[in-house]
Amino acid sequence: MSIKFSNVFYTYSPKTPFAFEALNDVSLKIEKGSFTALIGKTGSGKSTLIQHLNGLLYPSSGEVEVEDFIISKNKKRRTKKIKALRQLVGIVFQFPEYQLFEESVEKDVAFGPRNFGVKKEEALKIAHEALSYVGLDESFYTRSPFELSGGERRRVAIAGILALSPDILVLDEPTVGLDPRGAKEMMTLFKKLHQEGKTIILVTHDMNLVFNYATNVILLDEGRLILQSTPLELFQDEEKLASLEVPLIYEFMHLLKLEGLELDYSKVNTLETLINELIRAKGLKT
């Protein structure tokens, strides 16, 4: 097991009139190598939760364990090697394109590794690899990040995190504001990283992404853990779904079912599997 939250509470500005409880008794486990989608309404505590993963926030009470690291309020118990933790857990924040600052793309991507003590030439090499990963070729290396388009800037920023080669990659709405094709390419990249063995945690509002890519789902509401399951279980739970948008495929299947077609939901998670299932249900041969 890779990540474990035990009874985590988090309160913003405690003991003031603005005190706000963002996490309320959250206990959960995220397995190593899983692709977990973190969903919930705006203000449900998703962003607060992910900031615990690399020690940007410490719980007000309770504990978070990430591999051997302990993130706790207790100064004696919590890990001293915060830098090592930050290398293990890479967080791509919302709109990461606004964190670029260097004069060239390659320098910006190499900035992360440089902070972790990697030599300059080595860091540049890592940067080039990370850039090719996100689909930016050599022509981008020496350009200024500020002259790129929004989508390209986001790729650079994501490369900046990939360059740290984290085992756990946390993504806060990485596809928001991208054109559909760019978003698809992004998701394909994350899927590839997942297949290479990285643990992926994806914060999203897009249920289609959850349905297509995630192996696990965590649903939060007002700082409380509502449900932790597979996407399939979630989308069959009518009650929990009430507050969520339903993926397009699921809606389609639901309508087909109302028309009297017997479909096995558990076999469907992409367009291809839906076609297979339709063919099976109609008794057609392939």
Place this chain on the structure above:
Amino acid sequence: MLVLLMVAVFYSYQTYTMTFLMGGILLLFIVTLLLIAKIRLRQLFSSLKALWMMVIILLFINVLIPPLNASNIAFKIGNFAIYYESIFQSLKIILRLVLMIALTLILTATTKPLDLTYALEWYMSPLKIIQFPAHEIAMTVSIALRFIPTLLDETMRIMKAQASRGVDFERGKLKEKIKALLSLIVPLFMSAFLRSEELANAMEARGYNPRGKRTKYRQLKWQMSDTFSLVLITLVTAFVIVTSSLNWNFIEMIMSLVS
């Protein structure tokens, strides 16, 4: 609607003119105002917390540097003399600081930023005769005030993002620190510029024209309470100025009255 704004303007003025003896009386007065404004004293202390370091440094420097006309030695450390005057001087500075912060706290806790802008424009309105851009300046100030929390949020956000990339904002050598700061400031400026451009476009899209004749959604009216507070503040300020310029010694006066 209260036009408390003017009160506030007088405040910062009087704190500068007060004398050491008057400090106590003013402190009492301001604490009363704090209570009227329903501000908890704890809130004042928490805003003072940030100043602790400054206070200590000020104390240190002031106590060590002997004033020009110092004569009364309080005690000696080695052959370094500490004078009563310098101790008093530093106490005075601290008292002033506390009072100033208390006053700004009252101002910000009781007055909406929009009201502040109105007040600013109102104060500068006589200058309009000499083509002084009163409205523009008031608008600029109110926009600046409005964006302080936004920029703070932005700073926190970028700091977190860079910390995730291994930046250590607290420790490190000077060169590393400069780099860390740069990684914060450059994106901050970028987003601030972007934001200002967006704001300007949004304002223009809604037909904003600084030269145009404007009406106000909320009309400010002069009320009895405003007259009262204005008179009270004027009296207190006048009292402070008169007593300090005439060099009255209260303790002596009271002593002579008692005996």
